[in-house]
Amino acid sequence: MTSPHPLPASGPAPSSSPMSSYQRRILTVAVLSSFIVFLDGTVINVALPAISRELGGGLAGQQWVVDAYLISLTAVILLAGSLSDAFGRRRVIFWGLIGFGAASVLCAVSVTDAMLIVSRGIQGIAGALLVPSSLAIIVANFDGPARAKAIGRWTAWTSTAFLAGPLLGGVLVDLVSWRLVFAINVIPIAVTLLALRRLDLEPPRAVKPVIDYRGAVLGILGIGLPVFALIEHGRLGWSNPIVWGALALGLASFGLFLWNEAVASHPMLPLSLFRVRNFWVGNVATAFIYAALSLGGFALTLFLQQVAGYSATQAGLASLPSTVISISLASLFGTLAGRYGSRWFMAAGPIVGAVGYLLLSQVTAEANYVSQVLPGTVVFSLGLVMTVAPLTAAVLGSIDPERAGIASATNNAVSRVAGLVATAAAALIIGDALTVEGFSRAALATSALLVVGGIVSLVGIQNAKRSQRT
Template sequence: MTRYQRVVLVVAILASFISFLDGTVINVALPAITRELGGGLAGQQWVVDAYLISLTAVILLAGSLSDAFGRRRVIFWGLIGFGAASVLCAVSPTDEFLIVSRGIQGIAGALLVPSSLAIIISNFDGPKRAKAIGQWTAWTSTAFLAGPLLGGVLVDLLSWRLVFAINVIPIAVTLLMLRKIQVEPPRPVKPVIDYRGAVLGILGIGLPVFALIEQGRLGWSNPVVWGALVVGVLAFALFIVNERRVPQPMLPLSLFRVRNFWVGNVATTFVYAAISLGSFLLTLFLQQVAGYSATQAGLASLPSTIISIALSSLFGTLAGKYGSRLFMAVGPLIAAVGWVLLSQVTASADYVTQVFPGTVVFALGMTVTVAPLTAAILGAIDPERAGIASAVNNAVSRVAGLVATAAAALIVGEALTVDGFSRGVLTTAALLVVGGLVSAVGIQNARRPAPAAAAP
């Protein structure tokens, strides 16, 4: 890896880390925010959901902008927007002001994630690309560990407002490093923004996401919920029609003719639905049934994060050397075994004998899977389209997680019990098995060049 490539990788990691951190750090700050600003339970939900909805709704447009105007430019404006929104969150005088500021944060976060992966694709190739994606996966995983711990310390010792204000520090560091990255040359054809597609895409993704989130509070019979779902589905259908007809679509549908791209996204649907469902149920079970504190439930996932940090780069490197197919097929099956072990947890949920073994096996399986999965999907696409390809994969994973979480009550019942938890985690295991089988059947490894004949 050259010195320039190391700078690119660090910028990509920091840009994604900032966005991921803010999605995890907020939960521990919610009680303190409510005590100072009010808003109640509905306010707490919207402080979280405003970020999630806006990020998911805008991510396809963000990926398209990354391809059209360059990764460096989009990352720059994403960092500036995220920093400004973080300051607004930190000085929020009311709950409503904070919710709007969180929505702005989500839009800026959408600019960061696809571009951070796309800039790796643009500057690495072959086995080095897979290794770089593994390192990106490993280090961005620390956001899921650092978020709750950092947030807890800031809230307990200082103020919840610093949970947002502290973002300015890593943003400033990333902006300084971004200056060392070359500005992409102008495209030979001036990019044309598909504004109609952008609006339809935002509505087509954002409104169903809104409906999935709010149905838990309002119920499916509420006209706000089912109305948003119907309008969103219609908008998404019109979005597809529009993308088929316009000369320069925001989302080129030709991407889905690339085998590893569409198969990888189908696998992503099952794998990330499983991750979201299983993690959601485990966290609730440990607190509501087994009596763990919030801190203890958070620390229960510590081994998973450590394993990801330690091994993601290794499996990214191996996928670059041997191809992604084996890892994408075997990894979800290993992870499924972890959830089968967790299905035997009793109401006491002894950590050492019942929780720890299953979480470790699950973490190992996911670490085997994630970097090769990302490498297979993005490696199959022309680097010029890496931004939109990354955005599609991010959108698929987020929507799959939301659907799975929304369906949790149908699987476990109205109240979470030992039996309901067991059904839920076995469903998680089944989703992982399907994801592994899809990869085993559908993913194709890149052909290796034949060795050159020996010179006479």
């Protein structure tokens, strides 16, 4: 694919060249457009009680304020990646930002819980347009070690958004209003739109894009309905026909989706991608690693508040070392992965993270932060930052840039579904009520998932100079 920014005739700038001002704008757009999506996935949790007091809706309404965003974002992300490849990253990011901004305003001015839930669903659809395209423009405009370093910076800030969301949400809710949690999105969106205007237009495609409409519908049902079932089973139970019916219909739709992608002349998700070793192995590793992140984070947050007696703000501050480590080191490990290959970082990082959760598994009911929580959190965070940027670089680096949108979307879908499956399974591991023993089992299960992810990477990942690309 021709880069949207004029590059030397020989191709992308050499990896040893410093980042150009144009590449810095590319990275700014990529980071900001993803930052708001990840932030809105977590910032909402601490605002739910205030929303319920003002708009009503009860527990079910609170759950749907969260679930409408998660379901629509996950269900549409494959289609969004395909649209990014077909129509260009700049155009898809532009409409994603406009949609996210409009939905954020609707959320902020909502007068009923139903209006807020619908607006959150629109936010999720718009967010799905942003994440795959933000990574795809990095892949299209950086090469070699420079690409891995840029992905490291992207990872640092998106991880920061994910980790800092609860703390930022708590401050906004306590000092101003829950409505500011949504209204504040207008500021980074405006900045991103201004930066986006300074990017060169992508050249028109030689062949008119063809959209796989049948695959799009089957993909949305095949991902969205199982995600709905995984989320709602906690409230309704697996025996509820709405839950098991959605799961059955979703799995059938996903099977038909795979069949359609195999026979379609212009598939939304070319199955040939899975013949690329680093792509399919990287996605298998992603499933284990992100299942561990979701299970461990879910269990630790609940344990600190429900057993150890931390306040919501204290529990949010407990993740501060992870934020600092991510910002400080993600770019470094992205650079190292670009120089030496991703394999060893993807193998060692999860093992280090597993040691962190082994330490956390020894936490007692008092959960003294300095002596019991902090050491494990720091070790886990170091393992996480060693893993994520090299993992993303390995998966996307194995695919031609013109397919980077759907490749990124696939990896995002795998990580989100894996996290939802792990969270749904948490009750089986923890038990009916969270105790010290239940948290210890969850921490050990998290360690085991991380170890498997590291082994998969060690055995399966090839460094870029040996890996096949399609």
